[in-house]
Amino acid sequence: MTAEQQRLLLHIRRIAAGLLAIAAVAGAAFARDFLLPAVFAFFIATTMRPLVRAMSRRGIPAWATTAGIVLVAAAILGIATSAFAGAISQWIADAPRLQQELMHKLAALRSSFDGLIHISDALQQAAAPANSDAQEVVVKQPMLPTVFTVLAGYPLNVIFVASGAIVIAVFLMASGDLFYEKLIRVMPTLSDKKAALAIALDVEREVSAYLLSITLINAGLAVAVGLAFWLIGLPTPHLWALFAFVLNFIPYLGPITGLAVSALIGFVVFDTLGHALLAPLAYGILIGLETQIITPAVLSRRMEINAVMILLALAFWAWCWGIAGIVVAVPILVSFRVLCAHVEALAPFGEFLAQRHSAETTTA
Numbered sequence: 001m002t003a004e005q006q007r008l009l010l011h012i013r014r015i016a017a018g019l020l021a022i023a024a025v026a027g028a029a030f031a032r033d034f035l036l037p038a039v040f041a042f043f044i045a046t047t048m049r050p051l052v053r054a055m056s057r058r059g060i061p062a063w064a065t066t067a068g069i070v071l072v073a074a075a076i077l078g079i080a081t082s083a084f085a086g087a088i089s090q091w092i093a094d095a096p097r098l099q100q101e102l103m104h105k106l107a108a109l110r111s112s113f114d115g116l117i118h119i120s121d122a123l124q125q126a127a128a129p130a131n132s133d134a135q136e137v138v139v140k141q142p143m144l145p146t147v148f149t150v151l152a153g154y155p156l157n158v159i160f161v162a163s164g165a166i167v168i169a170v171f172l173m174a175s176g177d178l179f180y181e182k183l184i185r186v187m188p189t190l191s192d193k194k195a196a197l198a199i200a201l202d203v204e205r206e207v208s209a210y211l212l213s214i215t216l217i218n219a220g221l222a223v224a225v226g227l228a229f230w231l232i233g234l235p236t237p238h239l240w241a242l243f244a245f246v247l248n249f250i251p252y253l254g255p256i257t258g259l260a261v262s263a264l265i266g267f268v269v270f271d272t273l274g275h276a277l278l279a280p281l282a283y284g285i286l287i288g289l290e291t292q293i294i295t296p297a298v299l300s301r302r303m304e305i306n307a308v309m310i311l312l313a314l315a316f317w318a319w320c321w322g323i324a325g326i327v328v329a330v331p332i333l334v335s336f337r338v339l340c341a342h343v344e345a346l347a348p349f350g351e352f353l354a355q356r357h358s359a360e361t362t363t364a
Contacts, residue, residue, distance in 0.1 A: 025320070028320055028321075029320050032320070032321055033160075035321075036161045036164075036165075036321055036324050037160075037161050037163075037164030037165040037168060038164075038165075038168060039328055039332070040161060040162075040165035040169075040324070040328065041164070041165040041166070041167075041168030041169040041172060042169075042172070043207060043211065043328065043331050044165060044166070044169035045168075045169045045172035045173050046203070046204050046207045046208055046211075047207065047208045047211045047212060048066075048069055048169075048173055048208075049173065049204055049208065050204070050205075050208055051065065051069070052065045052066065052069075052173050052176065053176075053177070056176060061176075062173065062174055062175065062176035063174040065173070066170055066173040066174040069173065070170060080242070083238065084238070084239055084242055087236040087238065087239040088239065161324055180197065180200060183196050183197070183200060184196065184197055195342060198342060199338065199339060199342045199343075202338045202341075202342065203335050203338045203339070206334055206335070206337075206338050207331055207334055207335055210299065210330075210331065210334050211331060213298050213299055214248075214249065214295075214299075217248075217290060217294060217295055217298060218244075218245045218248040218249060219245060220294075221244055221245065221248055221286060221287070221290050222241040222242065222244050222245035222248075223241065224286050225237075225240060225241050225244040225282075225283060225286055226238050226240065226241030226244075228282040228283070228286065229241070229262075229279065229282070232275070232278045232279060232282065233270075233275075234265065234266070234269060234279055235269065240262070240265075243258065243261070244258055244283070248287075248290070249327055250326050250327060251310060251314060251329075251330055252310075252311065252314065253314065253326065255287045255291065258283055258287070259280055259283055259284055259287065260280075262279040262280045262282075262283040263276075263277075263279065263280035265279060266278065266279030266280060305333060305334070305337060305353050305354070305355065306353065306354065306355045309333065309352065309353050310329075310330060310333065313329040313330065313332070313333045314326055314329045314330075316329075317329040317332070333353070336349075336353070337350060337353050337354075340353065
């Protein structure tokens with residue numbers, strides 16, 4: 001093959017790779033309703049597969065271990081429902097009163113800035129043309145109906161995704177190593193079989209360790225948040241502990257949302273500004289300890305992905321799959337990093353995912 005033919009072949013491969021990437025993005029967005037339960041099921045099954053395999057070595061079949069996992073999960077869900085249903089009902093019942101208190105406090109807070117507002121209005125009037133006859137027409141629409149309309153579809157979507165993911169995950173776990181065996185059989189050569197099995201096992205190990213570690217860290221954070229909110233006198237602290245546990249599965253955006261909501265609740269519930277600031281202050285301190293000390297120490301090399309790529313992954317999967325995409329963005333990124341470590345053609349992408357010190361260590 002001549003040099004010209006090699007350059008042409010390389011050019012064709014690059015075009016094909018670009019078209020394949022575009023098709024993959026379009027397919028992921030188009031097949032969202034199918035892929036979301038499948039992806040969640042894959043990560044659930046991957047997280048529990050080491051336990052299923054360990055029990056299989058002790059003579060317990062995969063279906064029996066899966067049945068035990070389902071029973072334990074159902075018991076935990078039932079206990080959580082009975083523990084948090086009363087608190088959720090209480091907050092829903094108190095919502096009108098809390099909204100009135102919020103409006104009253106915001107009005108009182110706004111009155112303290114009336115002087116600055118009047119100065120700003122005077123400056124705007126002075127800057128406007130004297131002979132201007134144009135009138136500004138502002139069409140005001142209530143925000144809450146629009147917000148509730150947007151959020152109304154989420155509960156059904158969550159139920160659909162969760163139900164489909166659980167059913168698929170149960171069958172994946174009950175099948176044991178069936179798909180690993182099929183994967184080995186379809187590979188043409190022995191080296192391909194070894195490489196495919198190594199990738200599958202590494203993805204399983206990394207994702208399982210990441211998700212289990214994050215779950216335990218978030219549980220510890222939830223306990224700490226609950227105790228802190230109980231000490232400062234915030235009502236139903238166990239509900240806010242659950243809130244912190246769920247939100248912390250979303251990198252960056254989850255802690256920011258929790259901080260904002262804790263500040264809002266503290267502002268509504270407590271009478272003084274100093275007391276109200278205790279809730280976001282406690283939440284911020286605990287989140288800072290978790291993100292800067294605990295999580296890096298526990299996850300160590302498993303999270304050697306630079307923050308820019310994590311943010312880009314969050315933005316992409318949020319655009320593609322919404323809130324559910326934000327939840328699975330980091331596990332998908334971890335899986336792709338493992339794939340890049342095994343496939344030579346993907347090594348450049350793995351280099352972009354790595355942190356700076358990892359690259360320096362590799363080249364040293």
